[in-house]
Amino acid sequence: MRYPLRLILLASVALVLLGCNVTPPALPLPAGNTPLPAGTLAYDAPVSLTIKTGATLPGTALAYNGKTDTGQARVMIAGQLAPKQTADSVDWQGSPAPNVNVKLATRVATFDDKAVTLVGTARIEITSVSLQAGGTPAPAQLEFSAPVSYNLKPKDFVPGTTLAYIGSTANGAQFSGVEGIPYRKELDSLQYVGRLSGKVFVRFDLRVVSFSESGAVLGGTAKITIEQ
Secondary structure, three states: OOOOOHHHHHHHHHHHHOOOOOEEOOOOHHHHHHHOOOOOOEEEEEEEEEOOOOHHHHHHHEEEEEOOOOOOEEEEOOOOEEEEEEOOOEEEEEEEOOOOOEEEEEEEEEEEOEEEEEEEEEEEEEOOOOOOOOOOOOOOHHHEEEEEEEEEOOEEEEEOOOEEEEEEEOEEEEEEEEOOOEOOOOOOOEEEEEEEOOOEEEEEEEEEEEEEEEEEEEEEEEEEEEEE
């Protein structure tokens, strides 16, 4: 059976939205629904991180030194040995760049003499956010791709961007801060690139899930680059 393209796109967007709750038109909320301080943005991203033997994960204090004599993974956390087996937890929190805090909650997926792979989640918080639209990222030390969704009222900005939902028109959903024609229909894409702070670059790849006179729902991903 062949399915209409519109249903396929709707299903794809739905899968993205299942990974995170639709938030009100404000900054994303951390665990526990505690409001973030003014000028702070937060993102939660799935991660799969591979550290080669003898190397340190850039921007962190996590290192890997191969196997122990008993066959465990010789993981180093802030210079301290933490022998690990498959499925054991490996957590780290620190500041890889000014105004950026990263909290890793991972577990050992695989390891051998050459590398260890950690999988889990990352919480990225950027404080003292100062938006600057456009540009290109410098070489990265860490990159994360976080699912995001936004429920915007008319004249609300997409957090972390200079994009705003103006309202519903006969031509479609109208946005400000976009390049070229400002109208988007349901399932149309919206892209944005810019800086959140001096060492943090972001790329938003969004789609219009729905819109009306009362608001618009957007879903997609935010790729956060923490530069060297």
